[in-house]
Amino acid sequence: MTADKIKIGERAIIHEILPSELTLNIMEMGFLPGKQISLLQRAPLQDPLAFRLENTVIALRKAEAKLIEVTLEN
Amino acid sequence: MPEVITPEKLSTFTVALIGNPNVGKTTIFNRLTGLRQKVGNYPGVTVDKRYASVKLGDQQATIIDLPGTYSIYPNSEDEVIVHRVLNGLDKSSKPDFVLAVVDMSSMERGLFLVTQIMDLGLPMAVVLNMADTAEEQGIKVKAHALYKALGVPVIQTNARSNKGINGILDLIGQQMFEKPTSFLDSDKLLPAELSANVREKFTLNNTYQAYQLIRFHNNEPILSQEDHDWLHEQVTQADFDLKATQIKETQERYAAIQQVLEQSVEKTDIQKKRLTDQLDKLFLHKIGGYAIFLCILLLIFQAVFAWSAVPMDLIDGFFARLSGTVAGWLPEGVLTDLITEGIIPGIGGVVIFIPQIALLFAFLGILEDTGYMSRVVFLMDRIMRPFGLNGKSVVPLISGIACAIPGIMASRNIGNWKDRLITIMVTPLMSCSARLPVYVILIGIAVPATNVGPFGLQALVMLGMYLLGVVAVLVTAWILKMVLHFKERSYLMVEMPMYRLPRWKDVLITMYSKSKTFVFEAGKVILAISIVLWVLASYGPSSAREEAIAAVEVPADGASEEAMLDYRHNLESAELESSYIGIAGQFIEPAIRPLGYDWKIGIALITSFAAREVFVSTMATLYSVGSEVEDELTIQQKLKSEVNPNTGEAVFNLATAISLMVFYAFAMQCMSTLAVVYRETKGWKWPVIQTVYMTALAYVSALIAYQLFS
Numbered sequence: 069m070t071a072d073k074i075k076i077g078e079r080a081i082i083h084e085i086l087p088s089e090l091t092l093n094i095m096e097m098g099f100l101p102g103k104q105i106s107l108l109q110r111a112p113l114q115d116p117l118a119f120r121l122e123n124t125v126i127a128l129r130k131a132e133a134k135l136i137e138v139t140l141e142n
Numbered sequence: 143m144p145e146v147i148t149p150e151k152l153s154t155f156t157v158a159l160i161g162n163p164n165v166g167k168t169t170i171f172n173r174l175t176g177l178r179q180k181v182g183n184y185p186g187v188t189v190d191k192r193y194a195s196v197k198l199g200d201q202q203a204t205i206i207d208l209p210g211t212y213s214i215y216p217n218s219e220d221e222v223i224v225h226r227v228l229n230g231l232d233k234s235s236k237p238d239f240v241l242a243v244v245d246m247s248s249m250e251r252g253l254f255l256v257t258q259i260m261d262l263g264l265p266m267a268v269v270l271n272m273a274d275t276a277e278e279q280g281i282k283v284k285a286h287a288l289y290k291a292l293g294v295p296v297i298q299t300n301a302r303s304n305k306g307i308n309g310i311l312d313l314i315g316q317q318m319f320e321k322p323t324s325f326l327d328s329d330k331l332l333p334a335e336l337s338a339n340v341r342e343k344f345t346l347n348n349t350y351q352a353y354q355l356i357r358f359h360n361n362e363p364i365l366s367q368e369d370h371d372w373l374h375e376q377v378t379q380a381d382f383d384l385k386a387t388q389i390k391e392t393q394e395r396y397a398a399i400q401q402v403l404e405q406s407v408e409k410t411d412i413q414k415k416r417l418t419d420q421l422d423k424l425f426l427h428k429i430g431g432y433a434i435f436l437c438i439l440l441l442i443f444q445a446v447f448a449w450s451a452v453p454m455d456l457i458d459g460f461f462a463r464l465s466g467t468v469a470g471w472l473p474e475g476v477l478t479d480l481i482t483e484g485i486i487p488g489i490g491g492v493v494i495f496i497p498q499i500a501l502l503f504a505f506l507g508i509l510e511d512t513g514y515m516s517r518v519v520f521l522m523d524r525i526m527r528p529f530g531l532n533g534k535s536v537v538p539l540i541s542g543i544a545c546a547i548p549g550i551m552a553s554r555n556i557g558n559w560k561d562r563l564i565t566i567m568v569t570p571l572m573s574c575s576a577r578l579p580v581y582v583i584l585i586g587i588a589v590p591a592t593n594v595g596p597f598g599l600q601a602l603v604m605l606g607m608y609l610l611g612v613v614a615v616l617v618t619a620w621i622l623k624m625v626l627h628f629k630e631r632s633y634l635m636v637e638m639p640m641y642r643l644p645r646w647k648d649v650l651i652t653m654y655s656k657s658k659t660f661v662f663e664a665g666k667v668i669l670a671i672s673i674v675l676w677v678l679a680s681y682g683p684s685s686a687r688e689e690a691i692a693a694v695e696v697p698a699d700g701a702s703e704e705a706m707l708d709y710r711h712n713l714e715s716a717e718l719e720s721s722y723i724g725i726a727g728q729f730i731e732p733a734i735r736p737l738g739y740d741w742k743i744g745i746a747l748i749t750s751f752a753a754r755e756v757f758v759s760t761m762a763t764l765y766s767v768g769s770e771v772e773d774e775l776t777i778q779q780k781l782k783s784e785v786n787p788n789t790g791e792a793v794f795n796l797a798t799a800i801s802l803m804v805f806y807a808f809a810m811q812c813m814s815t816l817a818v819v820y821r822e823t824k825g826w827k828w829p830v831i832q833t834v835y836m837t838a839l840a841y842v843s844a845l846i847a848y849q850l851f852s
Contacts, residue, residue, distance in 0.1 A: 091389060095392045095393070095396075097212060097637075098250060109426050111521060112521065112524075115524045116523050118422075123247045123248055124639075125418075125638040126637050126638065127516070127520045127638055129523070129633065132633055132634070
């Protein structure tokens with residue numbers, strides 16, 4: 069699944085950033101295979117999404133979150 | 143006796159301060175340099191160059207504060223600067239040393255940038271900042287282990303509490319920077335032959351520099367066409383896949399950083415609820431979040447319009463008195479008139495905006511510094527998107543209620559060019575403070591002071607004018623989104639930093655330096671236009687002018703003081719009417735007649751090009767109230783009683799007043815804004831399009847308004 073499907077409070081491990089013109093921008097922010105992310109907040113209109121990555125919180129639009137392939141952690 | 147150090151004896155060197163956004167880099171810069179900061183320009187771009195000279199012993203260090211960035215690969219205008227400075231493409235600000243600031247609680251991302259700089263081979267040192275928050279999160283950095291792993295000096299600071307600042311000064315003073323060995327093996331990234339060729343041609347020190355040049359040759363206008371073509375040829379020959387290489391570099395770099403961190407960082411898992419997360423529940427709440435944002439907006443409104451009224455009146459009065467005093471000192475003549483009627487009011491016209499601009503910048507500074515601004519972006523992004531705008535467009539648009547110029551300048555941090563361009567194009571439609579005096583006069587004339595429910599009708603109309611501006615922004619942005627086609631994809635990636643209390647000193651410094659930039663940027667244009675308009679309003683074809691002046695009835699000897707005053711006002715008005723501007727006003731009358739304006743209003747439309755509020759003083763002169771009258775009521779009464787000699791009807795009926803307000807709401811009557819748009823878009827194309835569309839919008843809307851109300 070992709071990161072836009074994560075529910076609030078759920079944690080997931082990134083396993084791939086799908087190829088697009090934004091791949092690098094996403095990676096540079098620290099979204100890399102093997103990293104754990106969790107969804108902290110959805111904006112009131114369900115988009116953008118605020119992800120916790122390590123000690124930082126980064127807001128991405130759904131369209132960008134769709135580029136991040138993840139697996140949910142139990 | 144201490145030796146006197148002359149500037150020539152000082153050895154000078156340049157230090158570039160660099161780091162991710164929100165790592166406290168600017169605080170460190172402020173602590174190191176205080177108010178010695180200067181603002182300059184980088185060649186070819188619009189980003190302000192902030193730098194300061196600091197004397198350390200017998201040395202002089204110039205410290206440059208580079209824009210915050212996550213990597214040396216630029217995504218926005220700001221970040222292009224970082225790329226150029228570090229790669230030595232900008233000869234005027236080539237640094238001798240780099241001081242990289244890293245947020246201790248976000249080491250991984252910080253080191254990403256640090257190791258890229260290491261690979262460029264620049265002598266550097268690393269500052270680990272925000273030690274206190276890192277500790278709260280259970281993060282400990284073994285500085286010595288990190289030093290051993292990186293091979294460059296590492297110091298810890300806490301810039302907010304001033305801890306470690308002296309350490310940084312010592313480090314700079316003793317030049318304890320070290321030239322690092324490269325972190326990643328760049329030779330694995332680039333084919334050997336390609337690397338060798340590029341290094342030789344451009345005399346570069348290492349492969350990573352060659353790689354940077356290759357990476358950017360397509361969109362680096364600083365390179366000559368010849369160099370560009372040569373590089374392109376080389377890349378094609380070597381069949382080199384840039385994009386894949388860069389992704390590989392990013393992954394390998396992060397992997398290598400991970401190893402460094404394992405040796406040098408200790409993490410204890412503290413399962414503490416972060417205060418920031420709690421605050422976000424409130425500030426990002428689907429109803430409460432917007433309610434709080436609305437309250438903050440109202441507070442900014444209140445400050446920009448109510449609190450600034452007192453200093454603005456003082457400034458207004460000061461410049462009026464200054465003109466009078468100077469006129470008394472100097473002998474009568476053209477030069478004196480130029481100074482007292484052209485230059486002094488021209489400067490006054492700029493200075494009067496300083497209280498509003500400064501307050502606006504203070505508020506924006508506080509919102510930025512506390513971390514709230516990125517929450518506004520988060521809240522507003524989805525709402526702005528259908529209109530072709532972006533969450534980051536909100537700040538420029540809010541600034542637009544004070545003045546479009548700082549608003550347009552604030553659009554720089556929108557990374558996406560299409561979103562940024564649309565923001566620039568629509569920001570001048572927000573009702574800026576120069577329109578306010580125009581609205582006040584016209585509403586006073588045309589709208590009865592009755593109440594609708596608990597609200598005054600006049601206040602409601604005023605609110606309506608502001609809403610009209612907002613609606614125009616959204617509709618125009620939407621149309622631009624439909625019309626403009628760019629290949630670039632719109633995106634949003636914003637870090638939401640932890641909430642902090644604002645650092646007042648930083649807020650003040652930001653306010654001061656931004657206001658200064660505004661005064662000089664807009665001031666130049668406003669002053670120049672004021673002088674040109676003064677000349678056009680003071681001179682005219684001599685025969686017609688003499689006739690007009692001679693036609694003014696001279697009161698008999700011994701006439702009352704009142705009659706003399708009337709005479710003077712009539713004379714002033716005759717002079718203006720027969721000037722070049724007066725003639726221009728009559729020339730455009732056929733075009734503006736359908737909007738309900740006579741040629742006198744036409745004159746005011748032209749003089750408004752210096753600044754919209756000049757409308758008021760021009761009308762005062764034209765209708766012989768005397769331009770020195772400060773009392774708005776006097777002008778209002780006079781204008782109300784004005785009758786069109788041809789039709790016998792009042793000139794300022796409701797329809798004309800509404801039509802004029804609508805015209806002022808939409809028309810591009812601000813040369814300074816055009817100058818800034820020219821600067822920000824690097825050409826005349828967009829300012830010209832902006833002027834044309836805004837004028838057309840103003841004309842058509844005013845026409846419709848006039849027809850509806852008459």
